[in-house]
Amino acid sequence: MARVEGTRSLAGPGGSPTLDEVARLAGVSRATASRAINGGNRVSSQAQTAVDDAVRALGYTPNPAARSLVTRRTDSVGLVVPEPDERVFSDPFFARTLRGVTRVLAERDLQLVLLLTRPGEEEARMLRYLRNRHIDGALVVSHHRSDSLADHLAALDLPCAFVGRPWTSADKVAYVDTDNLAGGRQGASALIERGCRRIATIAGPDDMSAGVDRLEGWRSAMREAGLATDAVVHGDFTERGGEIAATTLLERHPDVDGIVAASDLMAAGALRVLTASGRSVPGDVALVGYDDLGVAERTVPQLTTIRNPISEMAEQATRLLLQQIDGDSSVRAMRVIYPPTLVRRDSA
Amino acid sequence: MARVEGTRSLAGPGGSPTLDEVARLAGVSRATASRAINGGNRVSSQAQTAVDDAVRALGYTPNPAARSLVTRRTDSVGLVVPEPDERVFSDPFFARTLRGVTRVLAERDLQLVLLLTRPGEEEARMLRYLRNRHIDGALVVSHHRSDSLADHLAALDLPCAFVGRPWTSADKVAYVDTDNLAGGRQGASALIERGCRRIATIAGPDDMSAGVDRLEGWRSAMREAGLATDAVVHGDFTERGGEIAATTLLERHPDVDGIVAASDLMAAGALRVLTASGRSVPGDVALVGYDDLGVAERTVPQLTTIRNPISEMAEQATRLLLQQIDGDSSVRAMRVIYPPTLVRRDSA
DNA sequence: CAAGACCGTGGAAGCGCTCTCACACCGAGT
DNA sequence: ACTCGGTGTGAGAGCGCTTCCACGGTCTTG
Known part of the structure; x- marks a missing residue:
């Protein structure tokens, strides 16, 4: 009982308290103590309180290694x-x-x-x-x-x-x-309904499902509306990527009147490029982002976007x-x- | 030995292989296998290879729970x-x-x-x-x-x-x-050397040591230069916080010609407000950020800042x-x- | 009032591992 | 020849925990 070996700060002799000590203090067996601690099935309320008290007194927490060794769970x-x-x-x-x-x-x-x-x-x-x-x-x-x-x-x-x-x-x-398919479609539709006719998209990387699906959604909505689907540039979902993509886009298709970006960050980048090029948003070019994770509210003007409940x-x-x-x-x-x-x- | 209980995919009977199985396959004792696996002190090269082979054959990895139960380390x-x-x-x-x-x-x-x-x-x-x-x-x-x-x-x-x-x-x-003290000082000094005389700071929250220290650094440099230290506004290190702070600042001290922000994000926010107010940066107001974590390179103009090797x-x-x-x-x-x-x- | 059902309990096995210890064996020193 | 340090090895004792099982006690039920 009275092991004496370099007493640690708290918790009695030699390190953190064990189930054994709890059981001893509570006056029950280790098995009962274990049961009491784990949900208390088949434990008298008397034993339960005794164990609870002991746990509190000792500041006991089960050793996770020992536990998971037998339960085969690591929590x-x-x-x-x-x-x-x-x-x-x-x-x-x-x-x-x-x-x-x-x-x-x-x-x-x-x-x-x-x-x-x-x-x-x-x-x-x-x-x-x-x-x-x-x-x-x-x-x-x-x-x-x-x-x-x-x-x-x-x-x-x-x-x-x-x-x-x-x-x-x-x-x-x-x-x-x-x-994401529906999302891409919604982005395009929003612009179509608005009256845009020359709509481009800044798509995501084509090795990510979100990128591919959103692009496909955009395409299908465009096709349904009988609009051309050739104005596609890819970006990497970052703001910088959006800038680059937008620049390319304006070069190739200076007549765009609407852009669907596959992320708000890219939209923010595009927005900057559009503004710098003297185009007003949404006056000259309407812009839709994607994600709505905060960025969209911080741009000027604030971004119309597709929200994902991340x-x-x-x-x-x-x-x-x-x-x-x-x-x-x-x-x-x-x-x-x-x-x-x-x-x-x-x-x- | 021949435990038969719902064979799992790999690794023979009942789940992942144990040290015991490795030892048996290698024809050595558990102790030797253990030694061989843990760095191989006092193990003949013969036993070592036998164990290595067995480990590979079985696809063995030590059970971390069992191990840490005895080593008292969790890795x-x-x-x-x-x-x-x-x-x-x-x-x-x-x-x-x-x-x-x-x-x-x-x-x-x-x-x-x-x-x-x-x-x-x-x-x-x-x-x-x-x-x-x-x-x-x-x-x-x-x-x-x-x-x-x-x-x-x-x-x-x-x-x-x-x-x-x-x-x-x-x-x-x-x-x-x-x-951070030195950093704050550097920020202020950069502006002072540049010729700014009415220098403000957008400080960090005063419950963070980085915020407090940078502010104190700014103060001391300002005092040494014989400049007023009254133009202080606090922000929360975010871009939005920087905007708010800058707005307040311009109201209270419309004559500022330099601002030291305690983070690049806040500087970016301030930059936006400055630009919107018709002030050119660095022409009318010079601006120094803090951190240099990427944001600083993405603003227009790019931010002069204090780099932390995070x-x-x-x-x-x-x-x-x-x-x-x-x-x-x-x-x-x-x-x-x-x-x-x-x-x-x-x-x- | 006996027979079962059920509950709370403790003894004890064992999870997979490390590590101490004792032992066998070897070559080197006396 | 005999001891000695050294080296590789295996038996076995745990690490702290859960859980199976057997046991006595209490409460129902026929």
Whole structure:
């Protein structure tokens, strides 16, 4: 009992208190103490309070390693970010996602492990990490076409959920996305209804599903209206990319009277170029952005844009993941698609 | 031996391979296998290769829970972000920090656990988490005055390092920072040398050490030059905050001919307001920003600013943390201060 | 009033790993 | 020849926890 060995600050002899000490103090067995701590099934209220008191007195917290050794759960999930470019992190999209994820995770006292992978060996390392169940599940912020993550995860039968439709194995894993096709269409339609006739688009990168789908939506709306679909330039979703794309666009098609950009940042860049070229927005050229993550309200004029409920999407993805972790296999390949909504401001 | 229970995909009977299986396959004892896997001290080259082969054949990875149960290490460090406002994440400062941290961590195969705390009970929960050694150490992105994190961490004697000087217990914990005082001074000096005489500052929040120090630096340079130090407005480091501050500033002191902003984002906001008010930059009003994290190059005109080597700072902080984890107590209260450097561009 | 159902409990096994310790073996020194 | 330091090895004891199982007690039910 009276182990004497270099008393640490708090918590009696030798480090943090163990279940054993709690049990002893509460006057029950380790088994009962364990039960009391984990939800208290089959525990008399008397024992329960005794244990509760002891826990409090000792400042006890279960040793997670010991626990997960036997339960085979780690109570942590990984957030996989392929290509952790600085851009990814400073992107408001990612920030919102993180917010949604942590909100849900906090409810259940789960931890978030950040798994960043640069291409190459790093990916192998992470796959090994995932394969050996160091985490209960993985949340993937899907980005580029190149990563075959979805394939691997599907093969692993590790619970996982994607934010944004994965490029491959989209039918085998759970994911949450917005209807980017409809969004692209809405952007174009808004301009068409407004009376624009020479409408261009600054599309996203063509190795990201969001980029491709939005472009396709724009195309279909344009075709339906009998308008030309040749004024297409690609950007990389950044403000700078928007500037470059807009410059190219104005060179090639100086007669544009409307532009649909696949992200607000690109729209903001385009806006700057348009203004600099002496065109008024929306007077000479009407402009529609995409995302509505804050940027859209800070431009002059404020951007008309398509809103994505990013935070909700991330929450939903996390819920989907938790359900899988809890053994509900019915959601393994579920997809949840949110509708985008047009937000009318001043640029169109 | 021949456990038969729903064979999982890979790895023989019942789940992922254990050390025991590796040992058996290699024809050695568990102890030897363990040694071979962990650096191979006192292992014959014969046994070593046998184990290596077995590991490869089985696709074995040590169970981290079991391992950390006995080693008392988790091979993961926490990144504590008090107040995980969306702003924090979308801030390029944070993005750079994260990059520096992960770069160092990757070298050692350590995992990053994200610890976000909203004020209140959340903080208690995290403290409990830290206290019970679920992680080997904590990296804190210090932010606000309110959180008494440093005090608690110092009391816990859990290895930790701060990025940015903590408000309290700065003498008890390791931290990395830039010399914000010198930076503030440099900003003011640049304008003074340029010939500005009515110099204002858009300071940061006064509950963040970076905000306070930069302001103090500005003040001291101004005093030395015999200039008035009354034109001070506070902002919250955001672009919007910069706009508001600049507007107030122009109202109160329409005669300003120079402004030092405590962040590039605020400078960008101010720039917009200045331009809108018909003032040319740097012609009528010279402007200096702070941080140089990319924003400064994207404004028109590009911002003259004070550069902070964020990434290096984060790396350094991580190294400091790892040293502590490795038992080097000499760095427990070490501080590393990076010098800021003036980057001349077009706005001043 | 006996027979079962059920509840709360503690003993004990074991999760997969590391690490101490004792042991066998080797070549080198006396 | 005998001891000695050194080296590679395996048996075994745990790390702190959950959980199966058996057990006594109480409460129903026929």
